[in-house]
Amino acid sequence: MLDLTPDRLVYEGKAKQVYRADNADEIVIHYKDDATAFNGVKKAQIADKGVINCKLSAFFMERMGAAGVPTAFLRQIGPRDQLCRKVEIIPVELVVRNVVAGSLAKRLGQPEGAKLARPLLEHFYKSDELNDPQINEEGAVLMGYAKAWELAAMREYSLIVNEQLQAFWGGLGVDLVDFKLEFGRFHGQVVLADEITPDGSRLWERGTGRKLDKDVFRRDLGDLSDTYREVYRRVFGESLPG
Numbered sequence: 001m002l003d004l005t006p007d008r009l010v011y012e013g014k015a016k017q018v019y020r021a022d023n024a025d026e027i028v029i030h031y032k033d034d035a036t037a038f039n040g041v042k043k044a045q046i047a048d049k050g051v052i053n054c055k056l057s058a059f060f061m062e063r064m065g066a067a068g069v070p071t072a073f074l075r076q077i078g079p080r081d082q083l084c085r086k087v088e089i090i091p092v093e094l095v096v097r098n099v100v101a102g103s104l105a106k107r108l109g110q111p112e113g114a115k116l117a118r119p120l121l122e123h124f125y126k127s128d129e130l131n132d133p134q135i136n137e138e139g140a141v142l143m144g145y146a147k148a149w150e151l152a153a154m155r156e157y158s159l160i161v162n163e164q165l166q167a168f169w170g171g172l173g174v175d176l177v178d179f180k181l182e183f184g185r186f187h188g189q190v191v192l193a194d195e196i197t198p199d200g201s202r203l204w205e206r207g208t209g210r211k212l213d214k215d216v217f218r219r220d221l222g223d224l225s226d227t228y229r230e231v232y233r234r235v236f237g238e239s240l241p242g
């Protein structure tokens with residue numbers, strides 16, 4: 001049963017809430033309509049974002065599981081709610097890039113849009129206080145954030161996710177520019193956790209370059225709710241009900 005009473009809330013994030021589940025090995029993740037950018041400096045409510053992202057992430061996580069990537073996702077239990085394995089989040093975020101954009105473009109003073117010859121994997125230390133600074137693998141190991149074998153598993157899984165997502169989006173005429181993944185530890189295993197959504201991805205429509213992701217909000221390019229409805233429609237082949 002879905003019990004989201006306040007005494008069950010264990011964490012309130014920027015985009016999601018985490019609730020205790022009946023089983024101690026599980027949690028309920030509740031997707032909110034809040035959008036934030038620049039580490040929480042810019043905020044807004046985006047109609048139906050939670051419903052859309054919950055369903056999109058469930059859809060992609062299921063596909064990743066089928067492709068051989070262990071995930072924390074168990075099942076969707078409400079319009080905005082997922083039952084997931086409760087993992088210990090590894091504080092190293094993995095960013096996979098196929099095209100130069102965002103912080104990479106800024107950091108290197110390069111224009112956005114150049115295609116990379118092969119996927120570039122970047123690691124960031126997950127710390128809101130520090131604004132998620134970039135870190136290399138050796139640093140992550142020496143600082144005790146992750147074991148070398150965990151990072152190796154994360155990299156391997158990230159490349160599988162990239163292949164799967166690139167093929168999927170390519171089939172819809174959309175280029176997967178980059179995306180961020182989080183992983184966690186579950187009974188000694190590394191599993192893909194958190195979300196796969198347009199909040200943490202860059203998706204550019206092939207031909208037009210139209211952005212179908214959170215950059216629409218970050219850069220004031222239009223209505224994010226309309227954009228995410230469009231993404232929903234393309235992925236599920238029908239409009240979001242209501």
Ligand SMILES: Nc1ncnc2c1ncn2[C@@H]1O[C@H](COP(=O)(O)OP(=O)(O)OP(=O)(O)O)[C@@H](O)[C@H]1O
Nearest residue numbers: 013014015016018072084085086087089128193194
């Ligand atoms: N399966 C899981 N088990 C435990 N924690 C999880 C799981 N999936 C995601 N999380 C964590 O739950 C939180 C989800 O909330 P949200 O994404 O809104 O956080 P956030 O504001 O982005 O903050 P953070 O910097 O912690 O990611 C994140 O801290 C995420 O790392």
Ligand SMILES: [Mg+2]
Nearest residue numbers: 013014015194
């Ligand atoms: Mg998050």
